Amino acid sequence: xxxxxxxxxxxxxxxxxxxxxxxxxxxxxxxxxxxxxxxxxxxxxxxxxxxxxxxxxxxxxxxxxxxxxxxxxxxxxxxxxxxxxxxxxxxxxxxxxxxxxxxxxxxxxxxxxxxxxxxxxxxxxxxxxxxxxxxxxxxxxxxxxxxxxxxxxxxxxxxxxxxxxxxxxxxxxxxxxxxxxxxxxxxxxxxxxxxxxxxxxxxxxxxxxxxxxxxxxxxxxxxxxxxxxxxxxxxxxxxxxxxxxxxxxxxxxxxxxxxxxxxxxxxxxxxxxxxxxxxxxxxxxxxxxxxxxxxxxxxxxxxxxxxxxxxxxxxxxxxxxxxxxxxxxxxxxxxxxxxxxxxxxxxxxxxxxxxxxxxxxxxxxxxxxxxxxxxxxxxxxxxxxxxxxxxxxxxxxxxxxxxxxxxxxxxxxxxxxxxxxxxxxxxxxxxxxxxxxxxxxxxxxxxxxxxxxxxxxxxxxxxxxxxxxxxxxxxxxxxxxxxxxxxxxxxxxxxxxxxxxxxxxxxxxxxxxxxxxxxxxxxxxxxxxxxxxxxxxxxxxxxxxxxxxxxxxxxxxxxxxxxxxxxxxxxxxxxxxxxxxxxxxxxxxxxxxxxxxxxxxxxxxxxxxxxxxxxxxxxxxxxxxxxxxxxxxxxxxxxxxxxxxxxxxxxxxxxxxxxxxxxxxxxxxxxxxxxxxxxxxxxxxxxxxxxxxxxxxxxxxxxxxxxxxxxxxxxxxxxxxxxxxxxxxxxxxxxxxxxxxxxxxxxxxxxxxxxxxxxxxxxxxxx
Amino acid sequence: xxxxxxxxxxxxxxxxxxxxxxxxxxxxxxxxxxxxxxxxxxxxxxxxxxxxxxxxxxxxxxxxxxxxxxxxxxxxxxxxxxxxxxxxxxxxxxxxxxxxxxxxxxxxxxxxxxxxxxxxxxx
Numbered sequence: 001x002x003x004x005x006x007x008x009x010x011x012x013x014x015x016x017x018x019x020x021x022x023x024x025x026x027x028x029x030x031x032x033x034x035x036x037x038x039x040x041x042x043x044x045x046x047x048x049x050x051x052x053x054x055x056x057x058x059x060x061x062x063x064x065x066x067x068x069x070x071x072x073x074x075x076x077x078x079x080x081x082x083x084x085x086x087x088x089x090x091x092x093x094x095x096x097x098x099x100x101x102x103x104x105x106x107x108x109x110x111x112x113x114x115x116x117x118x119x120x121x122x123x124x125x126x127x128x129x130x131x132x133x134x135x136x137x138x139x140x141x142x143x144x145x146x147x148x149x150x151x152x153x154x155x156x157x158x159x160x161x162x163x164x165x166x167x168x169x170x171x172x173x174x175x176x177x178x179x180x181x182x183x184x185x186x187x188x189x190x191x192x193x194x195x196x197x198x199x200x201x202x203x204x205x206x207x208x209x210x211x212x213x214x215x216x217x218x219x220x221x222x223x224x225x226x227x228x229x230x231x232x233x234x235x236x237x238x239x240x241x242x243x244x245x246x247x248x249x250x251x252x253x254x255x256x257x258x259x260x261x262x263x264x265x266x267x268x269x270x271x272x273x274x275x276x277x278x279x280x281x282x283x284x285x286x287x288x289x290x291x292x293x294x295x296x297x298x299x300x301x302x303x304x305x306x307x308x309x310x311x312x313x314x315x316x317x318x319x320x321x322x323x324x325x326x327x328x329x330x331x332x333x334x335x336x337x338x339x340x341x342x343x344x345x346x347x348x349x350x351x352x353x354x355x356x357x358x359x360x361x362x363x364x365x366x367x368x369x370x371x372x373x374x375x376x377x378x379x380x381x382x383x384x385x386x387x388x389x390x391x392x393x394x395x396x397x398x399x400x401x402x403x404x405x406x407x408x409x410x411x412x413x414x415x416x417x418x419x420x421x422x423x424x425x426x427x428x429x430x431x432x433x434x435x436x437x438x439x440x441x442x443x444x445x446x447x448x449x450x451x452x453x454x455x456x457x458x459x460x461x462x463x464x465x466x467x468x469x470x471x472x473x474x475x476x477x478x479x480x481x482x483x484x485x486x487x488x489x490x491x492x493x494x495x496x497x498x499x500x501x502x503x504x505x506x507x508x509x510x511x512x513x514x515x516x517x518x519x520x521x522x523x524x525x526x527x528x529x530x531x532x533x534x535x536x537x538x539x540x541x542x543x544x545x546x547x548x549x550x551x552x553x554x555x556x557x558x559x560x561x562x563x564x565x566x567x568x569x570x571x572x573x574x575x576x577x578x579x580x581x582x583x584x585x586x587x588x589x590x591x592x593x594x595x596x597x598x599x600x601x602x603x604x605x606x607x608x609x610x611x612x613x614x615x616x617x618x619x620x621x622x623x624x625x626x627x628x629x630x631x632x633x634x635x636x637x638x639x640x641x642x643x644x645x646x647x648x649x650x651x652x653x654x655x656x657x658x659x660x661x662x663x664x665x666x667x668x669x670x671x672x673x674x675x676x677x678x679x680x681x682x683x684x685x686x687x688x689x690x691x692x693x694x695x696x697x698x699x700x701x702x703x704x705x706x707x708x709x710x711x712x713x714x715x716x717x718x719x720x721x722x723x724x725x726x727x728x729x730x731x732x733x734x735x736x737x738x739x740x741x742x743x744x745x746x747x748x749x750x751x752x753x754x755x756x757x758x759x760x761x762x763x764x765x766x767x
Numbered sequence: 768x769x770x771x772x773x774x775x776x777x778x779x780x781x782x783x784x785x786x787x788x789x790x791x792x793x794x795x796x797x798x799x800x801x802x803x804x805x806x807x808x809x810x811x812x813x814x815x816x817x818x819x820x821x822x823x824x825x826x827x828x829x830x831x832x833x834x835x836x837x838x839x840x841x842x843x844x845x846x847x848x849x850x851x852x853x854x855x856x857x858x859x860x861x862x863x864x865x866x867x868x869x870x871x872x873x874x875x876x877x878x879x880x881x882x883x884x885x886x887x888x889x890x
Binding site: 552555556558559560561562563564566567587588591 | 781789874877
């Protein structure tokens with residue numbers, strides 16, 4: 001059982017770990033990405049705008065500009081004008097592709113050469129070729145403006161390096177960062193072997209820390225600048241982005257903020273990228289291995305925790321953990337710029353809860369299945385039983401259609417069974433054939449029927465507790481056992497006991513009191529069934545009385561027969577004398593039989609007066625040995641006594657005890673072949689005094705040992721069949737010894753001899 | 768020494784005959800009565816050294832006889848031996864108001880009777 005439990009626990013722990021491993025693998029494949037992204041975007045929206053760098057300014061080629069300057073694309077000479085107007089700017093980034101050569105390129109190129117801080121984008125063409133701006137003098141100040149949205153179309157990051165045909169293209173913002181900071185942008189570089197010809201490799205990914213949604217940066221209209229609305233000093237030292245925002249001229253990019261406002265043009269995204277670079281607050285990810293390790297630790301911890309608490313607390317604590325994870329991931333993103341993707345923990349904790357719940361459910365259902373199985377043998381009801389053998393243990397026992405149906409049917413069966421049993425029990429208990437009482441293991445009365453109440457109430461018998469009951473019926477028990485021994489026997493040894501109770505109210509009534517104990521689920525109960533046996537007992541007594549009267553009536557004639565045959569046997573001669581002697585001997589035997597029979601009847605009827613006095617058993621044994629010496633001599637048997645030097649007096653009936661020893665020694669002589677010893681050994685041991693009568697005679701067959709004390713029973717064999725006896729002697733001894741509170745035991749081996757022992761307890765209580 | 772005179776009280780003539788036979792052969796003089804009343808009459812008119820009586824008898828039973836004898840100064844010194852078939856009477860004699868001097872259960876062997884009589888007369 002215990003080993004099974006350990007196996008089950010190991011098996012479950014393994015299943016749990018496999019599930020969590022699967023979860024981690026699924027997480028690795030990006031399955032929970034959308035869940036994580038949702039929280040990522042939500043965190044940005046909850047956070048709201050943060051202050052942007054004041055130094056960044058956007059110059060937008062908006063609808064107003066195009067109205068003035070004509071349709072897109074506008075002449076590049078406009079850009080030359082612009083650069084001249086904002087010549088004091090720190091860096092000027094154009095988010096405008098200028099790869100197609102035009103006539104104004106030269107003028108623009110000159111300005112750019114003079115400025116030195118103008119950045120133009122490169123274009124990656126359809127055939128995977130890099131197209132540089134057609135503007136001269138720009139070669140080094142270029143960068144890609146490629147923005148790669150995530151699968152859900154939302155732009156969260158940028159790759160600062162693209163590698164194409166061994167040409168490394170930095171992002172335009174990273175080039176701007178190098179110019180502004182005066183330090184090289186640290187690139188991770190790429191592994192050469194991972195570059196396939198004709199493919200673009202993206203690297204140096206950065207997660208953009210958006211300052212907000214659309215229009216989060218200062219922005220002014222292109223045309224306003226050209227028309228000189230802003231003095232050159234306005235742009236001094238600022239980072240200027242130039243790009244398209246006019247309707248229909250560019251793609252709107254979606255950002256984490258897209259839910260509440262419309263998407264933003266590329267120029268704003270680029271501004272956010274540079275803002276992130278300069279502030280150095282790019283969002284960093286927690287390494288995957290750390291996340292997964294944490295998933296294992298947290299899930300395992302919660303699994304152990306969940307198995308030990310109730311589902312309710314598990315649900316509450318699980319929910320608290322879920323909220324905490326989301327809260328922590330929000331705070332970590334917005335305060336520390338570290339992104340803890342919460343999906344794997346949330347799903348992990350949910351799975352852990354489910355698994356522990358399923359295991360608990362499985363345990364409960366298995367217990368239910370076992371409970372049904374233990375019920376099965378007790379179903380006595382003979383109606384249709386709905387296949388209790390088909391009961392399944394565990395989850396299949398309830399989750400399958402067949403499983404749950406079987407359990408329902410069995411439950412119905414059990415219900416019927418209960419009704420049947422209840423009916424049966426009530427009828428049996430409440431019928432007034434027997435008095436019934438039930439005590440629990442503490443000895444308190446749980447049930448008593450009308451009859452038992454009637455029987456005991458009139459006689460002042462305590463029926464409230466078992467101990468009280470036994471103590472109060474004890475004086476009325478014919479068997480006269482010690483109350484303690486009755487309690488010991490019933491409560492502790494759990495054996496059944498039957499006693500005869502004689503209650504005298506108006507008339508004497510006899511009851512059989514049957515004690516039995518039984519166990520249900522470790523709790524003990526004591527059932528007492530009281531049967532009125534007055535009629536039977538009265539018949540028995542009447543029978544005994546009749547026999548007793550007859551026996552007495554026989555005594556007078558027997559006195560004459562014995563007396564006169566004795567006279568005749570002494571006065572006649574020859575054969576006649578022999579015949580008279582036979583009559584005399586047989587009449588003596590008949591009288592002895594009558595006397596023994598009357599003695600037993602007296603004990604059984606409770607009429608035998610017992611006179612308990614202090615008795616020295618040494619004297620009694622000596623007397624018996626002396627009295628039986630003539631018979632021993634006749635049979636060539638020597639009677640030996642083994643007696644201690646000194647022995648305490650013991651409280652017994654002297655006459656009865658003497659007669660018991662006498663009978664046993666006489667028997668020993670009778671059932672021994674000539675020239676053997678009979679030993680009477682008296683011993684004092686601790687709490688007892690013990691008289692052993694040991695012979696080396698014919699012994700008793702093993703199969704007869706159980707019946708040897710029965711009335712009229714005689715164990716016979718070829719050697720003993722001619723020995724005359726009544727079959728009453730041992731019955732008398734046993735009853736007489738027990739009447740005085742002693743015990744008679746016997747050990748015997750056929751053809752080797754017997755030992756009868758009378759054992760009296762020393763501290764005998766006097767009533 | 769005079770011949771000892773023994774009174775046998777028993778309603779059963781056979782028992783009287785048996786005891787008479789035993790005692791006569793041992794040299795005792797034997798008187799007989801069939802119940803207590805008759806016995807009291809005999810004792811009044813005769814010297815009696817020992818009374819052997821049954822308990823269950825018509826007219827006047829053994830208990831009453833013993834009581835009457837022990838109460839009277841004249842007869843209280845006469846030893847009484849109870850001869851009865853009722854075992855219980857042996858053990859219940861302690862409850863009797865007036866005690867007999869000895870007791871012999873029926874049926875009896877001659878030796879037992881002899882011993883008891885000798886002992887009672889020797890006192």
